[in-house]
Amino acid sequence: MFQTRFHGRGGQGVVTAAELLSVAAFRAGRHAQAFPSFGSERTGAPVVSYCRIDDRPIRSREPVVVPDALIIQDTTLLQQTDVFAGLADDGYIVINSTRDVPELGIGEMLAGRDPARVITVPATRIAMQHLGRPLPNLVLLGAFAALTGLVGLVDVQAAAGERFQGAVLEGNCAAARQAYDVVKAHVGEGVGDAMAAVSAGAPVFDRKDADA
Amino acid sequence: MRKQIEGSAAVAQAVALARPEVICAYPISPQTHIVEALSAIVKSGDLQPCEFVNVESEFAAMSVAIGASAAGARAYTATASQGLLFMVEAVYNASGLGLPIVMTVANRAIGAPINIWNDHSDSMSQRDSGWIQLYAEDNQEAVDLHIQAFKLAETVSLPVMVCMDGFILTHAVEEVEMPDQATVDAFLPAFEPRQVLDPAEPVSIGAMVGPEAFMEVRYLAHRRQMEALEVIPAIAAEYGAVTGRVRDGLISRYRLDDAEIVVVALGSVIGTLQDTVDALREQGVLVGVLGITSFRPFPLESVRDALAGARSVVVLEKALAVGIGGIVANNVRTAVAGLAIDVRTVIAGLGGRPILGESLAEMIRGVDDLDELTFLDLRTELVERELQRNRATRRSGPTAENLLRDVGAVGDPLSVRMPR
Numbered sequence: 001m002f003q004t005r006f007h008g009r010g011g012q013g014v015v016t017a018a019e020l021l022s023v024a025a026f027r028a029g030r031h032a033q034a035f036p037s038f039g040s041e042r043t044g045a046p047v048v049s050y051c052r053i054d055d056r057p058i059r060s061r062e063p064v065v066v067p068d069a070l071i072i073q074d075t076t077l078l079q080q081t082d083v084f085a086g087l088a089d090d091g092y093i094v095i096n097s098t099r100d101v102p103e104l105g106i107g108e109m110l111a112g113r114d115p116a117r118v119i120t121v122p123a124t125r126i127a128m129q130h131l132g133r134p135l136p137n138l139v140l141l142g143a144f145a146a147l148t149g150l151v152g153l154v155d156v157q158a159a160a161g162e163r164f165q166g167a168v169l170e171g172n173c174a175a176a177r178q179a180y181d182v183v184k185a186h187v188g189e190g191v192g193d194a195m196a197a198v199s200a201g202a203p204v205f206d207r208k209d210a211d212a
Numbered sequence: 213m214r215k216q217i218e219g220s221a222a223v224a225q226a227v228a229l230a231r232p233e234v235i236c237a238y239p240i241s242p243q244t245h246i247v248e249a250l251s252a253i254v255k256s257g258d259l260q261p262c263e264f265v266n267v268e269s270e271f272a273a274m275s276v277a278i279g280a281s282a283a284g285a286r287a288y289t290a291t292a293s294q295g296l297l298f299m300v301e302a303v304y305n306a307s308g309l310g311l312p313i314v315m316t317v318a319n320r321a322i323g324a325p326i327n328i329w330n331d332h333s334d335s336m337s338q339r340d341s342g343w344i345q346l347y348a349e350d351n352q353e354a355v356d357l358h359i360q361a362f363k364l365a366e367t368v369s370l371p372v373m374v375c376m377d378g379f380i381l382t383h384a385v386e387e388v389e390m391p392d393q394a395t396v397d398a399f400l401p402a403f404e405p406r407q408v409l410d411p412a413e414p415v416s417i418g419a420m421v422g423p424e425a426f427m428e429v430r431y432l433a434h435r436r437q438m439e440a441l442e443v444i445p446a447i448a449a450e451y452g453a454v455t456g457r458v459r460d461g462l463i464s465r466y467r468l469d470d471a472e473i474v475v476v477a478l479g480s481v482i483g484t485l486q487d488t489v490d491a492l493r494e495q496g497v498l499v500g501v502l503g504i505t506s507f508r509p510f511p512l513e514s515v516r517d518a519l520a521g522a523r524s525v526v527v528l529e530k531a532l533a534v535g536i537g538g539i540v541a542n543n544v545r546t547a548v549a550g551l552a553i554d555v556r557t558v559i560a561g562l563g564g565r566p567i568l569g570e571s572l573a574e575m576i577r578g579v580d581d582l583d584e585l586t587f588l589d590l591r592t593e594l595v596e597r598e599l600q601r602n603r604a605t606r607r608s609g610p611t612a613e614n615l616l617r618d619v620g621a622v623g624d625p626l627s628v629r630m631p632r
Contacts, residue, residue: 019385034385059484060483
């Protein structure tokens with residue numbers, strides 16, 4: 001069982017992101033379960049959602065307490081809530097930020113973690129380029145797909161196809177591909193040893209237009 | 213067709229497959245997505261003939277369902293929590309009149325304090341209302357139970373409540389095998405009412421009945437629920453034959469054959485329990501799970517039979533009868549009366565408190581040391597602080613607000629569910 005926890009703020013599509021990942025996993029032929037943290041939804045408030053992926057039917061209904069991966073949509077949460085709580089020692093972290101990991105000021109929280117499994121993705125910026133709107137979900141899922149190998153890019157794009165159409169779908173698919181390709185180039189094939197291909201703290205994305 | 217779909221959307225599609233002719237509802241979390249999806253289906257024209265009635269309250273929702281059903285229409289509504297309480301007078305009328313309405317209850321706690329999260333307080337408050345009550349373990353079962361519920365209701369002329377855990381199921385996106393329309397049409401024939409308001413053959417429904425016959429009307433309602441104990445498994449078998457998903461209908465058994473310890477539960481927590489049981493079995497603990505699908509009518513014989521070999525029984529309840537403790541446990545005790553079995557009550561998950569597998573495993577391992585009534589993962593430090601305030605001063609203030617000040621934010625997902 002692979003468990004992912006999503007962190008974001010109300011309005012950023014945190015619940016949708018988990019649902020899309022579950023659909024992508026389903027498309028990839030796996031069993032998946034996505035569910036929100038069931039808070040009173042308020043715009044801007046911290047929101048958590050979950051996605052479990054397994055090769056067997058998923059029965060548990062408990063919240064994910066020991067995630068294998070975190071997808072963090074909003075870096076302002078890094079200081080505010082304990083987003084790393086319970087994360088498995090070899091867990092993956094995907095953070096939506098235009099900054100590189102060492103610049104986030106979370107070195108202490110990442111101590112002892114394999115730097116290859118922690119990446120930042122300028123997902124909002126990529127979404128703005130392709131969609132003209134700050135919708136980072138599919139960009140982050142594209143990066144997640146490349147980083148973990150759990151689902152393919154085609155699965156992520158198929159999940160998008162169940163929810164969006166027309167220009168929004170095309171933009172999302174292109175944005176997901178861009179994130180996927182960049183992360184994949186660093187990770188190589190597969191999840192295991194290939195992970196070491198991402199060197200410690202090395203930028204995954206070209207940051208030169210970070211403020212664009 | 214197998215789909216990865218939200219529970220609410222799946223249930224809405226299942227209800228539509230049953231071809232209801234009147235849907236009347238008032239939105240309330242966590243039921244809202246179900247009726248939103250149904251209103252969209254009705255508006256699309258895909259479900260005809262069907263009228264979606266936007267009502268002004270839950271009391272009106274049930275009243276419209278009663279009127280529609282009495283006029284011979286297949287009627288459906290859905291609610292939760294305070295919404296269910298608001299319609300209670302009409303809920304009793306629906307069953308008293310023998311009208312086969314189907315209603316989803318997206319289980320949610322009852323205030324005060326106001327709380328939108330899941331437990332079974334709402335439907336448990338209506339356990340004696342005369343409605344049949346079925347509890348879904350997962351979204352597949354929620355879909356399947358809804359389709360069966362219409363057939364069951366119309367067979368025995370009683371309304372059926374399909375209970376599914378709010379948020380935990382209604383908002384979970386998971387795999388569901390949706391039956392096709394032809395399968396449902398073949399399984400569920402058109403509604404043939406036993407009584408109908410028809411201008412061509414006028415009757416009155418809802419007469420005042422005095423002491424001379426009221427007991428008999430009630431007795432007949434009880435008798436119909438007892439008959440449902442036979443009808444429910446028959447319908448489940450028939451449904452299983454056409455869908456391949458064979459269930460008992462009354463109960464679900466998991467690793468009970470050699471179980472010394474059995475946990476009895478209703479609804480979605482059964483999945484977590486099954487995982488916990490598998491883990492404990494690997495450590496040599498002989499434990500199993502008995503799920504109760506039909507809480508009303510209560511399958512005394514099936515429960516007694518399923519528990520007969522057990523030494524210890526824990527009834528895990530998502531509702532609390534303040535002043536006594538367990539609700540389901542009392543029914544289970546009736547079922548095992550005369551057998552040498554310890555029955556203990558564990559209250560868990562009230563108001564959305566997460567039920568962790570780790571806590572369940574600890575509970576099962578320590579079953580012999582459990583008190584007769586236990587509150588799983590009760591935050592005793594919060595309780596103690598409030599009791600101290602109560603002792604310290606007469607005007608200690610409102611309890612809920614005091615506790616909120618102690619814990620910080622309302623519903624912070626990370627504050628209540630991290631490993632201990």
